Amino acid sequence: MKKITLAFLLSLGSASLAVAAEHTAHDIVQWTPTTWAEAQRDMPKGDVAAGEKLHSTMFCASCHGAKGESTTNNWPSLTGQSAAYTYKQLLDYKSHLRNEDDRAHIMVVVAKMLSKQDMADLAAFYADQPLPCPNGLSKPAPSLVTVGDPKRLITPCAACHGANGQGGVNETTALRGMPRDYFIRTMEMFREGHRNNDTFKGMSQFAKPLTDQEIAMLADYYACDGKKETASNQASAK
Template sequence: MNRVWKFLAIAPLAITLAALAGSVWGAEAQPPAKPDLNRGQAIAKQVCAACHGADGNSAVGTYPKLAGQHAAYLYKQLKEFKSHARNNAIMMGMASALSDQDMRNVAAYFASQKEKPGFATDKSTVALGQKIFRGGIAEKGVPACAACHGPTGAGIPTQYPRLGGQWAEYTQTQLVAFREGTRTNSVPMHDIASRLTTKEIQAVADYIAGLR
């Protein structure tokens, strides 16, 4: 009889705990809400426009163009700025104020915008830049950039970012950061950039700027 009473006493607690566990599991299993482009545009104007432009086409090479970049890549970078997996004092501060849904919204908004074309500016390095981008440097173990980022630098959504048309200054800065270890959120890019000289980085960055 005592066993029966003990069972009856703990049964409601067990049922309650099971229900709570089920509700938590259900909440975790919920897919993210569909990105809201209007909300993303509002965030872009309020938070991002001063550096990146309201439509994601920045005015100077210090700041990257975001227009036309893959939403999954932009979302990943914002997440990594917020978690400090990617180091940039300004962007870490900006991302810290954004919710997960805010990041999805603004990433989708910039992805929906049209990137303004860029241009290569140094004729003396075009051949070298083209060689590295299309064929890599076999003797140094440097793979072709096009192998991951595509022949026109369009990238592959959810895997590799769009590069074509990006400011040469920004691309060069990021390759140097990968090489020097000040940007650490991509092991493959660190390995590749560590094998490139400054001249090679400048050449391929300038070549990439002219891709479309």
């Protein structure tokens, strides 16, 4: 099984190079509130069992964990994410709207193999799993989470992502239990303009004025008492 998984991932790596070349000439269309609302209306009804089968046959577990619960800092946790969030991200990968780094290139290749029904099924499977940190976030919330920073026009994280990082409505990400390094990398991508698939440009505007220290502080807060970081460090030390 490990040999099959490695071969599959290596083939994705090779294919991602072709995707990267194609990306330069690809006509990317940004979402508008209207087009995203239409996409949500047209989203197929997801089947949890079919999504679980796809999670296995497409080797999603190789990066995202047995049920979508990431066990390393390299990949995001998918458990407990809303179906609309996961569905949108897969659409964005398929259209090249998300293609911000080498890891995203791999997902672009994977998404091109999926139909909209497949995407909806995977989204339903992940949404059916419990969020990480079942007892919630125990650390005191930084002021950026609870009140933001009015002087810099920064909206509090909790306003969109929930008071306990559980996510908001529709495609708003659940942040609770997100691996620390992945969180930092994502915020830096938004801040530097390398990732720009946020429909209302909310994350791009929020991340732009943040310092490295502030991003690291938020990452520590949402990472379930640093358990993700510890697991990653232990794995890399072996």
